[in-house]
Amino acid sequence: xxxxxxxxxxxxxxxxxxxxxxxxxxxxxxxxxxxxxxxxxxxxxxxxxxxxxxxxxxxxxxxxxxxxxxxxxxxxxxxxxxxxxxxxxxxxxxxxxxxxxxxxxxxxxxxxxxxxxxxxxxxxxxxxxxxxxxxxxxxxxxxxxxxxxxxxxxxxxxxxxxxxxxxxxxxxxxxxxxxxxxxxxxxxxxxxxxxxxxxxxxxxxxxxxxxxxxxxxxxxxxxxxxxxxxxxxxxxxxxxxxxxxxxxxxxxxxxxxxxxxxxxxxxxxxxxxxxxxxxxxxxxxxxxxxxxxxxxxxxxxxxxxxxxxxxxxxxxxxxxxxxxxxxxxxxxxxxxxxxxxxxxxxxxxxxxxxxxxxxxxxxxxxxxxxxxxxxxxxxxxxxxxxxxxxxxxxxxxxxxxxxxxxxxxxxxxxxxxxxxxxxxxx
Ligand code: ATP
Ligand code: MG
Numbered sequence: 001x002x003x004x005x006x007x008x009x010x011x012x013x014x015x016x017x018x019x020x021x022x023x024x025x026x027x028x029x030x031x032x033x034x035x036x037x038x039x040x041x042x043x044x045x046x047x048x049x050x051x052x053x054x055x056x057x058x059x060x061x062x063x064x065x066x067x068x069x070x071x072x073x074x075x076x077x078x079x080x081x082x083x084x085x086x087x088x089x090x091x092x093x094x095x096x097x098x099x100x101x102x103x104x105x106x107x108x109x110x111x112x113x114x115x116x117x118x119x120x121x122x123x124x125x126x127x128x129x130x131x132x133x134x135x136x137x138x139x140x141x142x143x144x145x146x147x148x149x150x151x152x153x154x155x156x157x158x159x160x161x162x163x164x165x166x167x168x169x170x171x172x173x174x175x176x177x178x179x180x181x182x183x184x185x186x187x188x189x190x191x192x193x194x195x196x197x198x199x200x201x202x203x204x205x206x207x208x209x210x211x212x213x214x215x216x217x218x219x220x221x222x223x224x225x226x227x228x229x230x231x232x233x234x235x236x237x238x239x240x241x242x243x244x245x246x247x248x249x250x251x252x253x254x255x256x257x258x259x260x261x262x263x264x265x266x267x268x269x270x271x272x273x274x275x276x277x278x279x280x281x282x283x284x285x286x287x288x289x290x291x292x293x294x295x296x297x298x299x300x301x302x303x304x305x306x307x308x309x310x311x312x313x314x315x316x317x318x319x320x321x322x323x324x325x326x327x328x329x330x331x332x333x334x335x336x337x338x339x340x341x342x343x344x345x346x347x348x349x350x351x352x353x354x355x356x357x358x359x360x361x362x363x364x365x366x367x368x369x370x371x372x373x374x375x376x377x378x379x380x381x382x383x384x385x386x387x388x389x390x391x392x393x394x395x396x397x398x399x400x401x402x403x404x405x406x407x408x409x410x411x412x413x414x415x416x417x418x419x420x421x422x423x424x425x426x
Contacts, residue, residue: 008043022299023147038144038152066130077102079111091139105138132159148296188311209255308374320375324382
């Protein structure tokens with residue numbers, strides 16, 4: 001991709017309410033554009049990151065044995081009459097359609113998935129069932145804030161599981177927990193599993209996945225003795241400031257898993273005959289991850305004063321190539337030629353290159369843009385580097401560049417892509 005052609009350039013401007021690093025840097029880097037509070041357009045660079053995060057989520061869900069579906073975002077009111085949640089979900093966007101028919105925009109999907117499973121699973125032989133979707137959700141958050149962390153429209157992966165027995169449910173729940181941790185690890189995030197109370201869904205204990213960062217609006221409490229993590233709601237009131245007992249950290253909730261028991265299956269009368277012909281109750285679980293919140297969290301955790309620092313796994317491109325041309329036409333021709341053949345070679349091998357081919361833009365400006373955009377590897381081709389038959393190689397977290405012979409670059413990039421992630425110099 002040539003930067004000169006890329007839609008959405010870097011900008012010094014940030015929304016006046018850019019109250020967080022992710023809102024500011026993603027906007028300035030040309031990744032997202034705010035339409036209104038909590039509502040964003042993803043520009044080409046931002047969409048590539050979001051798509052990579054979704055691909056990791058999808059891969060882990062598929063490995064878990066779940067199957068992908070896509071449900072509508074427009075939900076008729078009568079589904080919520082069955083569960084008495086029309087009034088209960090306070091963040092639900094409600095609208096009126098033709099003929100006065102009432103709808104909600106999807107904020108979650110138990111009311112759609114439960115009747116769906118009932119329509120297709122008729123016998124104990126059809127269970128367990130695990131279905132997920134990756135879909136935009138809508139929540140009328142009283143205060144949308146912190147860029148992608150709390151939107152009014154945002155991306156969610158929601159998984160629902162259906163089981164005949166508690167043991168089968170628990171087995172799946174633990175596997176889902178492991179799959180979630182794999183998702184965050186692959187996205188360059190260290191997530192902590194914290195015990196939580198169940199909110200709107202159930203009184204039973206559930207689990208949250210929390211990423212510790214000062215930018216977070218949640219707090220996690222880690223019991224210094226047992227190492228057990230929990231969210232604020234289940235720490236006894238009297239203990240909430242007890243720093244001897246708990247290590248207390250600000251954090252972002254990047255995922256949440258809940259046992260639903262029979263709350264929704266009973267509401268829709270989803271029961272099936274067991275082997276003996278007697279009706280069996282269906283136990284459910286639900287499991288959410290916010291890919292857009294994950295994207296914002298990655299920026300919160302991995303940035304410096306110059307810009308973002310993307311993990312290779314979700315970076316919009318693997319390599320940011322900068323060519324530095326000048327007044328000497330003949331030298332410019334050689335730079336152009338080396339860059340074109342390097343880009344072709346890399347792209348043929350599947351390496352994604354963003355090539356800053358702009359003319360009349362200073363080296364300083366190009367480097368500042370590369371740091372802001374945060375692609376993990378920067379290569380520079382200039383008269384100086386070509387005099388050594390080389391390109392300059394600098395990883396985003398490093399201070400200094402080194403020279404790599406042109407003929408070795410492709411192979412070294414291949415090795416670098418295979419190597420473990422490194423996001424800081426320490
Ligand atoms: P929170 O407590 O932060 O309001 P929640 O507990 O209501 O979130 P869930 O209903 O469990 O969230 O949704 C599953 C996941 O969707 C969350 O873990 C989070 O990653 C993401 N998510 C929820 N609300 C938002 C939002 N307003 N903007 C972006 N992502 C969100
Ligand atoms: Mg929550």
